[in-house]
Amino acid sequence: MTKVSYKRSWAEPYRMKMVELLKMTTRPQRVKAMKEAGFNTFLLRSEDVYIDLLTDSGTNAMSDRQWSAFMLGDEAYAGSSSFYRMEAAIQKYYGYKYVIPTHQGRGAENILSKILIKPGDIVPGNMYFTTTRLHQELAGGKFYDIIIDEAHDALSEHPFKGNVDLSKLEVLVKKYGAKKIPYVSIATNVNMAGGQPISMQNLRELHTYCQSQGIRIIHDMTRVAENAYFIQQREKGYEKKSIKDIVKELCSLTDGATMSAKKDALVNIGGFLATNEREVYEEARNMVVVYEGLHTYGGLAGRDMEAIAVGIGESVDDYHQHARVGQVEYLGHQMMNYGIPIVKPIGGHGIFVDAKAFLPHLTQDQFPAQTLAAEMYIDSGVRTMERGIVSAGRNEKGENYYPKLELVRFTIPRRVYTQAHMDVIAESAATVFNRRKKIKGLKMVYEPKYLRFFQARFERL
Ligand SMILES: *Cc1c(COP(=O)(O)O)cnc(C)c1O
Helix, strand or coil: CCCCCCCCCCCCCCCCCCCCCCCCCCHHHHHHHHHHCCCCHHHCCHHHCCEECCCCCCCCCCCHHHHHHHHCCCCCCCCCHHHHHHHHHHHHHCCCCEEEEECCHHHHHHHHHHHHCCCCCEEEECCCCHHHHHHHHHCCCEEEECECHHHHCCCCCCCCCCCECHHHHHHHHHHHCHHHCCEEEEECCECCCCCECCCHHHHHHHHHHHHHHCCEEEEECCCHHHHHHHHHHHCCCCCCCCHHHHHHHHHHCCCEEEEECCCCCCCCCCEEEEECCHHHHHHHHHHHHHHCCCCCCCCCCHHHHHHHHHHHHHHCCHHHHHHHHHHHHHHHHHHHHCCCCECCCCCCCEEEEEHHHHCCCCCHHHCHHHHHHHHHHHHHCEECEEECHHHHCECCCCCECCCCCCEEEEECCCCCCCHHHHHHHHHHHHHHHHCHHHCCCEEEEECCCCCHHHCCEEEEC
16 A cells, blocks of 8 residues: 655646647737626637636646557447446446446436436435536436535535535435435535535445445546545545545445546546446446447547546546645635635635625625626636526526525646646736725626526626
């Protein structure tokens, strides 16, 4: 077993062999671009962006080994050797028995939800994720949030904000009966809570309880290695365990998984479904042909499966995760040094700035997070994303939801930006912070019917 000790700074365990040149813009150019984009960072052209923190999904830099593996892609329609390499990597690092590739995470969610959920079923989980919940609902299920209360509190510094509150699950089992619960949906490093981990102890207790009730645990393992890093850093008994071992142990406490390989696994596209149950696998193998492609490619090219196989191995490397999360933490500490209000503890994949605290003179109807994201872009060309009232949308009666959290997400792609970029981001946030009192809010002038945050347009008040 490796003894993990990170004596020094989080510096990258790689060096650069190729770079992607960026267009540098002036402030007047950015003011014009932002106006044309209706003050919505989703509507900017990426060539006008200097540092792109919109998402960590599919925006990772692949390694020389992954690019080399691309050339080994076996593009056979059936029985591609690239599939068998990807399957072997998943079995080796995650321990699941059966594997079905899909074009990305939501493809796996679609198939698994259709197989396991019957109309009227209950699906408890540690906070919702947009596509995951939607597929559970489309299959006729209803999602119930059983995460601990601290996860919904921006100020709580609980080290494992991704934990399940078992008493909330017990209430559901008592009320509806275990037969109505096809599985508990558990995300590692909970995205919507700000990249917050679940502890091994909590998952073990959940596993014991679910076994006693005959309920499966399905693992949304999109960021499992980042979760493992936090366990190594924070949980007693895991200080000396390798991320590789921790990842395998996490997976062993669950019965199946869906994964978006676009995050942890360091590729630009891809995903898969995994299960330990033969019958579930047989059904998934039938269904994948309808929605994705044959069960040995699932909508992916052979080269994509090669890159995933290599990426999974790289993602569980201790020094990779130390640098990955270390960089995010570095940015968070720089921001805190400037007095900028952020969600704590610092999460695994980005910094979440509290826009209500940043722009307290704006009401939530004046879109503080949307405003702050626009100001960040105008100041420095840094593109971030709103996670507040615009993202929350409207209820069935057409009234706005008023979410407790009004956040701007600074998501960090893996292996893409340098520490100097992190400094620029923090300096720019500080510049905007210093003139925050002069910042005016926005009004919405165009609102699409579905998922409005992607395409809504705004004007300055
Ligand atoms: C991105 C994501 C998904 C969906 O995956 P896609 O590859 O975008 O379809 C599911 N769950 C979580 C936690 C994610 O972050």
